Structures are given as structure tokens and as C-alpha cells.
Amino acid sequence: MRRVLLALVLSCASCVVVKPYQRELLSKRNMIFNPDPQEAVLDQHMLEAREGAVGGYGSAGGGCGCN
Amino acid sequence: MQLTRLLALVIAVAWSSMSSADDSFTAKTQVYADSDHTTVVSPTVAISRDAWRGGSLSAAYVADVVSSASIDVVSNATKHMSDFRSEVTGGVAQKWRATTFSGSYIYSTEHDYSSNNVSLGVAQDFFQRNTTLALGWSFSENEVRRTGDQEFHRHLLVTGLSLTWTQTLSAKLIGQLSYTFTYNDGFQSSPYRFVPVTVDDGITVQFKVPETMPMQRYRHAAVIALNRHLFTDSAIQGDYRFYADNWGMKAHTVQLRYLVSWKDVTLRIRERIYYQNKVTFYEPHYATPQAYMTTDREATTLLSNLVGAKIAWRLPIARRSIELEAKGDFLYIHYYDYPLLPHRYGGTGELGLNVLY
Numbered sequence: 001m002r003r004v005l006l007a008l009v010l011s012c013a014s015c016v017v018v019k020p021y022q023r024e025l026l027s028k029r030n031m032i033f034n035p036d037p038q039e040a041v042l043d044q045h046m047l048e049a050r051e052g053a054v055g056g057y058g059s060a061g062g063g064c065g066c067n
Numbered sequence: 068m069q070l071t072r073l074l075a076l077v078i079a080v081a082w083s084s085m086s087s088a089d090d091s092f093t094a095k096t097q098v099y100a101d102s103d104h105t106t107v108v109s110p111t112v113a114i115s116r117d118a119w120r121g122g123s124l125s126a127a128y129v130a131d132v133v134s135s136a137s138i139d140v141v142s143n144a145t146k147h148m149s150d151f152r153s154e155v156t157g158g159v160a161q162k163w164r165a166t167t168f169s170g171s172y173i174y175s176t177e178h179d180y181s182s183n184n185v186s187l188g189v190a191q192d193f194f195q196r197n198t199t200l201a202l203g204w205s206f207s208e209n210e211v212r213r214t215g216d217q218e219f220h221r222h223l224l225v226t227g228l229s230l231t232w233t234q235t236l237s238a239k240l241i242g243q244l245s246y247t248f249t250y251n252d253g254f255q256s257s258p259y260r261f262v263p264v265t266v267d268d269g270i271t272v273q274f275k276v277p278e279t280m281p282m283q284r285y286r287h288a289a290v291i292a293l294n295r296h297l298f299t300d301s302a303i304q305g306d307y308r309f310y311a312d313n314w315g316m317k318a319h320t321v322q323l324r325y326l327v328s329w330k331d332v333t334l335r336i337r338e339r340i341y342y343q344n345k346v347t348f349y350e351p352h353y354a355t356p357q358a359y360m361t362t363d364r365e366a367t368t369l370l371s372n373l374v375g376a377k378i379a380w381r382l383p384i385a386r387r388s389i390e391l392e393a394k395g396d397f398l399y400i401h402y403y404d405y406p407l408l409p410h411r412y413g414g415t416g417e418l419g420l421n422v423l424y
Contacts (some may be wrong), residue, residue, distance in 0.1 A: 017197050030302040030326040030333070031200075031294055031334045033233070033243055038113045038127065039394075039417070042097050045131075046415065048108070050400065052343050052365050053310035053318035055227070055247035055288030 034058065077093035090116040090424040099414030101398070105135040113156075121162040129154040131177075138408045139364065143259055152177040165192040179258070182209040186227075196235075203229040213258040221254030237295040243306075244289075251284040262353060262360040269352040278361050281348075286312040295316040315347035316366070339373040351406050368403040375415070389423040 018026065025031065033041055040058060046055050072372040092114050100106040113127035131152040140148050158171035166189065173184040186205035190196070205227040213219035261275040261283030291305035303325050310318040311314040340379040345368045382389045393415040400410055 003255050017194055018235045022194065025239050025296040026235065026241065026300070027299060027330075028296070028330075030300065030328060030380060031241060031296055032307065033292060033304070035149065038093050038095060038111055039419075042095070042109055042111065042417075045109075045129075046097075046099055046342075047321075049367070050365060050398075051318070051341055051371060052316050052346070053286075053308070053320065053341075055229075055286060055310065056245055056251050056290040056308045061151070 072278050088112070092422040093419065095417055095419035097415060097417040098414060099415045101115060101411055103137040103408060103411050108132040122322055123160045125158040127156040144406060148299060150177050164391050165191070179212040180209065180213050182207055192353050199233040202229040211254050211258060221263055224254035225249060226250045226347065228384070242292045243292040247288045249286040253282060255280040255282070255284060257363065260362060262362050264356055265355065276356055276360060278363070279359050279360060281314065281359055284314060286310070301325070316343055316345070318343035332377045335377040337375055341371045345404055351404055363403055364405045367405045369400055371398065371400040375396045388423040392419040392421065393417065
């Protein structure tokens with residue numbers, strides 16, 4: 001099952017190949033998933049102190065998150 | 068003393084990076100205030116430097132200056148609390164062919180809590196950089212103390228694993244799937260929170276007992292994200308997160324961001340909606356003592372909505388690029404099952420400076 005899943009992922013990934021010269025739009029700053037890591041840390045720390053869920057968006061730093 | 072040394076390291080790396088190329092320096096201050104009488108001021112500085120061929124160093128410092136007279140604080144017989152948290156981060160990354168190795172260390176301390184966090188990661192590009200798989204591991208050792216009680220020491224260990232698959236889907240579209248597993252083992256209650264046991268009317272308090280949470284928590288989070296380029300220089304980003312843990316909590320998060328750049332100005336608007344159900348052992352009123360008891364509002368059923376905007380203005384000066392930014396977010400939280408506070412309104416403002424060398 002794992003091998004089938006891995007094969008599926010690899011075949012799916014390999015069928016979409018954008019050439020380097022086609023990457024003009026993809027290379028723009030607005031296309032980065034996390035363009036400002038410092039802002040993301042502050043955001044996640046604030047939200048995780050007020051909500052029960054964590055994870056999925058990267059590190060929120062340390063501390064108890066009690067405030 | 069340990070913090071002083073780490074701060075000295077941050078300053079030393081910052082100073083040494085001033086004359087190097089392709090480096091960055093960031094300084095921001097964020098202020099959070101809400102209707103529950105809580106204010107948090109968070110100044111932060113961060114630097115990164117291309118230190119050698121394929122290798123980079125980074126360092127950051129964050130402080131939280133907290134002042135609160137929230138309902139959670141007041142209901143535990145304290146009129147007001149204030150705290151100061153310092154966090155220092157050091158990181159290193161090394162690129163080798165299509166592989167990037169990274170590692171970081173975080174030390175965070177406040178008067179009744181300290182934590183040491185180590186994380187390692189590896190990312191591998193495939194298919195002409197159209198596919199990236201990243202694997203991450205983190206470990207955190209936390210010490211919990213209680214003000215005014217020298218005998219109170221508790222420990223919490225947190226281990227995390229993450230797997231991220233980023234995929235180019237077309238010349239205008241990128242997708243990302245990620246999964247994070249976190250295992251908490253140790254003290255997860257508040258050392259200050261006491262849970263009232265009431266008579267049948269749910270109001271008259273018989274006595275109070277210390278909050279008791281389970282010692283183990285297994286947490287799973289899966290995120291699917293898409294980033295699509297639109298006309299001229301704009302993009303729309305969206306993601307959905309599903310979260311579940313062994314305390315019975317399930318949560319859903321939906322985020323949408325629109326970014327548009329015009330000349331040297333970039334504007335971002337965003338909306339974030341979050342919903343969670345309560346943990347299985349949370350009750351607004353306990354009639355008898357239970358094995359696990361909490362009045363933590365973050366453990367209740369809640370809905371939150373964040374709406375905000377950010378504007379950044381890039382000023383090309385000589386060979387450096389200086390960027391000024393301002394951000395404002397509005398946060399609303401509705402607690403479905405927390406009688407002391409059904410609603411909470413808050414706002415975040417931020418001013419920042421980014422310098423690219």
C-alpha cells in the first residue's frame with residue numbers, strides 16, 4: 001500500500017514539470033508561502049495562546065503561551 | 068546569564084553581517100490588546116547572513132511584555148499579572164546540490180517558565196525543483212514554575228515531526244501538503260488555575276481544586292495550501308488545516324490572503340476563520356471532582372475570526388533595499404461554553420523595518 005502511494009505521489013509530481021524559463025511568475029515574492037518568517041512566528045504565538053490547536057504552519061517559538 | 072550570552076551572540080552576528088552581501092535585518096514591534104484587559108507588546112529583531120558557500124546563519128530575539136487583568140486572571144483571585152518573556156533563536160542552514168539541511172535552537176524564559184527547543188530539518192528538491200519534500204524534527208524541554216512557591220517544579224517534553232510536500236502545479240500555481248505530529252508529555256495544566264466545584268445551581272462554589280490535565284497529548288495537524296498568481300503582480304493564497312488530538316479536540320482553520328504589488332508598494336489583505344470543539348473533560352460547572360478538570364477557555368468550544376491588512380513600501384537606496392511595513396489585524400473570539408466570557412474582541416498593530424543588503 002505504501003509503495004503504491006509513493007508511486008502515485010512520484011508519478012503525479014513528475015508529470016508536472018515547469019521549466020526554469022517558465023518560472024517568472026512563480027519566482028515573485030507574492031508566490032512564496034511564508035515570505036515573512038518573523039511575522040509568522042509572532043502571529044502563531046499570539047494565536048496558539050488563544051486557541052487549542054497547534055501545528056501545520058511551522059514553529060511558534062517557545063514559552064508557555066499563557067498570555 | 069545564559070540569556071545574556073545568547074544576546075551577545077545575536078549582536079555579534081548582527082554586527083559582523085553589516086558589510087556582507089545578500090544579508091537581511093528585520094526589526095518589528097507588535098502590540099496586541101483585547102477587550103479582556105490584556106495587552107502584549109512584542110518587539111523583535113532578526114538577522115540572516117550568507118556566511119559561506121551554500122551556508123547561512125540566522126539569529127533572532129523576541130520579547131513579550133504582558134499586562135493582564137483578564138477574567139481568567141481575576142477569577143483565580145489575582146487582580147493583575149504582568150510578565151516579561153525573552154526568546155533567543157539561532158539557526159544554521161546548508162545547501163548541498165538539491166538538498167538543504169537546517170538546524171535551530173530556541174531558548175525562551177519568563178519568571179515562571181523556561182524552555183529549550185532544538186529542531187532539525189532536511190529538504191530535497193526533485194524534478195527540476197518542481198517538487199520539494201521536507202522533513203522536520205523538533206524537541207522541546209520545558210520547566211514550569213509557580214511564583215511564590217519555591218517547591219513547585221514541573222516538566223513538559225514536546226516532540227514534533229513534520230512532513231511537507233510542495234508541488235509546482237503550473238506556471239502560475241503552487242500547492243503544498245503538510246502534516247505535523249506533536250507529542251506532549253508532562254505537566255500541561257496552569258499552575259495558577261483552580262477549578263470550582265459547585266452545588267446543583269452551578270453557581271455556589273463548594274470548594275476549588277487545582278486544574279488537572281492529562282499528562283500525554285497526541286496532536287495531529289494536516290494542512291493543504293494553494294498559491295495562485297493572478298493578473299499583473301498579484302496572488303491569492305488559501306489554506307485549510309484540520310487538527311485533532313487525543314483529548315477529543317477537533318479544529319478547522321481556513322485562511323485566505325490576497326497580495327498585490329504596485330511599483331514599490333505591496334498590499335496584503337487576509338481573513339482567517341477558526342473553529343474548535345471542547346476537550347472531552349471540559350465542563351463549565353463541575354458538580355463533583357473528576358480525574359481531569361479544567362476551566363481553561365482555550366479548551367472550550369470556540370470560533371475565532373481574524374481580518375487584517377498589511378502594507379509594505381520598498382525604498383531602493385544605493386545597493387540596499389529598505390522596506391517599511393505596517394499591519395493591522397482585528398480578532399474576534401466567541402466562546403460557546405464559557406459562561407464568564409462569551410465574547411472577546413482584540414486587535415494587533417505592527418510596525419516593521421526590513422533591510423536587504
